[in-house]
Every structure is written in C-alpha cells, then in structure tokens.
Amino acid sequence: MLERLNEAMDHLERHLDQRVEVADLARIATTSEYHFRRMFSALAGIPLSEYVRRRRLTVAAAEVLAGEATLLDIAVRHGYGSAEAFGRAFRSVHGVGPGEARRTGAALRSQPRMSFRLVVEGSTTMRYRVTDKPDFHLVGRKARVPLVHEGMNPAIVAFVRSIDPETVRRIEALSDQEPAGIVNVSDRLDESRAEGTELDYWHGVVTSAEPPADLDAMPVAAGSWAVFESSGEFPQALQYLWRDVFTEWFPANPYRSRPGPELLRARVSPDGARADAELWIPVERIPA
Numbered sequence: 001m002l003e004r005l006n007e008a009m010d011h012l013e014r015h016l017d018q019r020v021e022v023a024d025l026a027r028i029a030t031t032s033e034y035h036f037r038r039m040f041s042a043l044a045g046i047p048l049s050e051y052v053r054r055r056r057l058t059v060a061a062a063e064v065l066a067g068e069a070t071l072l073d074i075a076v077r078h079g080y081g082s083a084e085a086f087g088r089a090f091r092s093v094h095g096v097g098p099g100e101a102r103r104t105g106a107a108l109r110s111q112p113r114m115s116f117r118l119v120v121e122g123s124t125t126m127r128y129r130v131t132d133k134p135d136f137h138l139v140g141r142k143a144r145v146p147l148v149h150e151g152m153n154p155a156i157v158a159f160v161r162s163i164d165p166e167t168v169r170r171i172e173a174l175s176d177q178e179p180a181g182i183v184n185v186s187d188r189l190d191e192s193r194a195e196g197t198e199l200d201y202w203h204g205v206v207t208s209a210e211p212p213a214d215l216d217a218m219p220v221a222a223g224s225w226a227v228f229e230s231s232g233e234f235p236q237a238l239q240y241l242w243r244d245v246f247t248e249w250f251p252a253n254p255y256r257s258r259p260g261p262e263l264l265r266a267r268v269s270p271d272g273a274r275a276d277a278e279l280w281i282p283v284e285r286i287p288a
Contacts, residue, residue: 002251004029005039006115013113016056017077022048031286035256037191042246043116047192054111057093061108064090064098071098127229128249130283133178135222138185138261139211140171140204146196147189150239156184160203168203171215175205179227179265179278187218187261206263218261225263226255226283234268234275241279255283 008028012020025048026036040048060078063069069077075086090098094108101108141163145155168182175181185202202216211217228249230241242262250256260282268275 002116004031005036005043005251008036009113009115012052013055016052016059017079019079020052031256032258034191034259035250038193038257039246039250041191041193042243044114047194049192050194051111051114053089054093055113057090058109058111060086060090060098061094061101061110064102065105065108067102071102074098129227130224130255131178131227132224133222136177136206136208136220137211138202138204138218138220139174139207139209139215140182140185140202141167142185142200142202142204142216144198145201147193147199149195150236152235156201159201163203167215170212171203171205174207174209174211176207176209179206179263179280181205181265184264184266185261186264202261220261223258223260224255224283224285225280228279228281229277230279231276232274234266234273238264238266238275238277238279241277245279245281254286256286258282258284 008025011028012025022033022036026033029036029039031039037048040051044051046054056078060074063074063077064071071086072083075081075083078086080086080089087097087099090096090101093111094101094106096104096106096108100106141159143155143159145153145159148154148156172182182203182205185200185204187200187202189199190197202218204216206220226245226249228241228245230237232240246257262282263280264277265280266275266277
C-alpha cells in the first residue's frame with residue numbers, strides 16, 4: 001500500500017502545475033478516493049488539499065525569486081485566475097506578497113516533498129478482528145461538534161452532560177447487539193480530518209429495534225467492520241488508536257475504509273484515568 005501511495009505522490013509532483021484529480025491519485029494507489037484522502041491525512045498530518053497548495057506555492061516561490069517570468073505568468077501556470085488571487089495565496093503561506101518577495105529577496109517557507117515509509121516499532125500489538133454485520137439502527141442523541149485531536153473535547157463533554165439520566169437509560173435499554181451498551185459515534189467528518197472541523201457526534205446504541213420517535217436515529221447498511229481493542233490512559237489511548245489504525249494497520253492489511261459511522265465503545269475506570277475500548281471502523285476488502 002505504501003509503495004503505491006508513493007507512486008501517487010510521484011504523479012502529484014509531476015503534475016503540480018496542472019489540475020490534480022484525487023480520482024487519479026486514488027487509482028494509482030489502487031484504493032478509493034475516500035480512503036486515499038483519509039490515509040493521506042493520517043500519515044501526513046495535513047489534508048491533501050493543503051499539501052497540494054503548499055507544494056504549489058513552494059515551487060511558485062522559487063520561480064518568483066528567479067525573476068525570469070512575470071508574476072501573472074507564474075500565477076496562471078500554478079492555477080490562479082489572477083495576480084490578486086495568487087498574491088493572497090502566496091502571502092497566506094509565505095507571510096509576504098510575491099512582489100515584495102521578488103524585490104527584497106525575503107526568506108520564504110518551503111513545503112518539502114513528501115514520501116511515506118512504515119516504521120515498525122515492534123513494541124505493541126494491535127488486537128483486531130474483521131466481522132460482518134447486518135443492517136442496524138443507530139439510536140440516541142446527536143450533536144454537531146468540532147474535532148479535537150488530543151485531550152478532552154469540551155463540546156462533547158457538555159453535550160453528554162446535557163442528556164438527562166432517564167433518556168440515557170431509555171437509550172441504553174435499546175442495545176441488543178455488538179458493540180453492546182452506549183457507544184460514542186463519529187459520523188459525517190470533514191474529509192481533511194483537520195483540527196476544528198466539524199462532525200456528527202452520537203451518544204447512542206446499536207440496535208435492531210424500531211427507533212422511538214423522540215430520539216435521533218440513523219439506518220446503517222450491512223457491511224464489514226474492523227474491530228480494534230485498546231487499553232490505556234484516557235483519553236489519549238483512544239485518540240492514538242484512531243491514528244494507529246490509519247498509519248499502521250491499513251498500510252499493512254488488504255482493507256480500506258469505506259463511508260460510514262465509526263463506533264467507539266469505551267469503559268472508563270472509576271477514577272477517569274484509564275479506559276478499555278473497542279473501535280469499530282467500516283471497511284471493505286481491497287480487490288485483488
């Protein structure tokens with residue numbers, strides 16, 4: 001998988017001065033657009049679109065400083081419709097406008113070309129299984145919240161605390177299959193997975209029961225799920241589990257992620273210091 005991802009990065013580099021289609025990159029990497037975007041963000045730490053923007057403006061900066069082409073020619077060559085649009089983008093990355101950079105020879109920022117490799121530490125074992133589930137309902141309460149990569153998410157904490165205990169008991173009583181009990185669910189995330197982007201957060205259960213009219217509900221189609229187990233410090237161990245799934249497990253296994261809610265069943269210790277968790281990620285096998 002990583003070899004094919006690096007082939008896609010080579011293609012991207014050769015076509016920085018053209019419109020880069022994610023579909024082409026995904027095809028080279030022999031995966032879906034959805035999974036390609038998620039893999040890239042997990043491995044690179046920035047969204048694909050932001051990386052492309054930074055690389056283009058790094059290459060453009062070298063041309064600006066060389067002084068051999070007009071700023072408008074450089075802008076058009078790198079996909080900007082006007083010198084003004086190019087100037088705004090240039091300033092957002094480099095801190096100065098292209099004209100000033102050319103006049104003064106200002107120090108500019110550079111986005112290095114990326115390639116990926118898998119570093120095997122061998123210090124931990126990722127416990128997982130792949131299982132098929134029939135269609136089910138996700139039932140509970142949901143809210144739109146910002147994404148937080150590390151530490152507690154204040155919006156989620158406030159939302160969960162706002163649900164009255166009787167409603168929580170009613171929701172939990174609907175649970176009739178794995179993952180059992182209350183689950184924390186992430187859905188409709190921004191493709192970039194960038195800090196501060198929004199997602200639908202559910203405090204609910206997985207059930208085959210008919211959803212009550214006064215609760216939020218969503219049908220989930222049948223499919224395969226990869227189930228990962230984790231134990232450790234709360235909440236860091238849970239957040240690192242998501243990262244490890246996309247940076248370690250997917251590159252080494254013949255599966256890719258598919259659209260769908262991600263289910264987390266977490267049991268936090270009484271002192272709030274540790275948690276045992278199961279993370280359910282919707283997956284599909286990569287065609288041979």
